[in-house]
Amino acid sequence: MALAAAQAAPAKPEALPADPREARHERCIALAAQDATAARSEAGRWQLAGGGYFAQQCLGLAYATEHNWAAAASAFEQAARAAELAHDVRSANYWSQAGNAYLAAGDAVHARAALDAALASGDLTGFARGEAQLDRARALVAAGQMPAARIDLDAALATAPADPLAWLLSATLARRMNDLPRAQKDITQALARAADDANVQLEAGNIAAAAGDEAAARKAWSEAARQAPPGSPIQATVTKALSQFSTR
Template sequence: MIFSVLVPLLAQVGPGTALPQAPVEIHHRQQQSAPEPTRLARCLAQAKSDPAGAIDLALIWRASETGALRAEAEQCLGVAQSRKGQWSEAEESFIAARDDTPVSERSLRAMRGAMAGNAALAADRAAAALALLDVARSDALDAADPAQAGEIAIDRARALVELERPAEAAAALAEAREKSPGNPQAWLLSATLARREGRLAEAQSQIERAAEIDPRDPEIGLEAGVIAVLSGREAAARQSWQSVIAAAPGSEAAKTAQGYLDQLGPAD
């Protein structure tokens, strides 16, 4: 039975396969900065509910400001554009926001630079994304912001995988685990990359750590099942995928888990 599920799973193995990514890490990252001025907060809220209106608002706002306030308008513009899938435009807006942020605000520059990098990734421009993320990484390190440096390292790993540079991607994920050991994504993506390279024992250790941090993340459950089935542990794979269905019924992850279970067939 295990062989029947190996074909679609093994098709995911290889350095050129993108690491799994939830919707680009732009929408939540903008909420992790310092408390936002009221105008930025209002604009970001509108970007969530009415991105087209927020674009118009941000363009008018940007035209009347300079420096740090202009950077806020550009950040909101980029978020609104990303909500509409306008990734190239969002990338340009986030770059402008970063460049208009005071040099002394390294953490804020890192955040906005990472937003630009993620927009470039979403536009399938991995080389441009990596260049932007390298600058963001430098800003985060200069700001002594390890959590942000860890998130940027994860983004760099995704870009490096797209560029078929798996050894560098593995190094970036090692940095992510060091800088942000409580970030489950660092461990999940490390496990995914290790599994795709056939390092199943290492992948198992890393996915166990991811599950300890966030036991209800369905993506972690999916990956745990893939690692288990490739390691010849069919019962463990079933348990992982069944837990995904129970935790997130009706979700895309649950549909994927059910598909894997269907390929395994009935339990003996």
């Protein structure tokens, strides 16, 4: 299982009002996943025909498929603002998507603002709320606000406990805050859900090394190297990590 760096697929808030544009919206979403260029063209035509924030969100999804995260974030944010003006609860989901895309674009400041808006709305519940809390924690870590990030990560673990990325990031944050017991506890949860992910094995090795367990660190890092694609950044990170033991 690979943990995605960014997840721009739309969550569906509960109790959405009916809208005659929804059927075309569903078709546009499906097209965005298959043919981003065609979806961008469809979204543009639809905007001219009055598609509003439905068309704008589809445009964001098309950009996300192309990994054009800055453009995706801008499209999602425009959709969110338009939905807010219409008093449509979908705005919370669009803000969440904007925050996720801003994170993927490396813009933690705008990500934090978008995620603040998503969470402040009160319209995100369950897994969707947990994912927004997780993303805001990532933005807070990027800003060096570790205690605040811990609050959001704990909330994310309570609302989205099945997400291995939440446990992985929680373990990493705990290690960085020198809380090794918490780091060990949370990486165990991440391994239980995604032991076949190189990022999880890499962090398991980092935590074992921090605890002075060379054998466990070597085992986890070697597994991370086996799972990672050849030539990937993880391969280089693991090689460097293992080298600390070569002079002993």
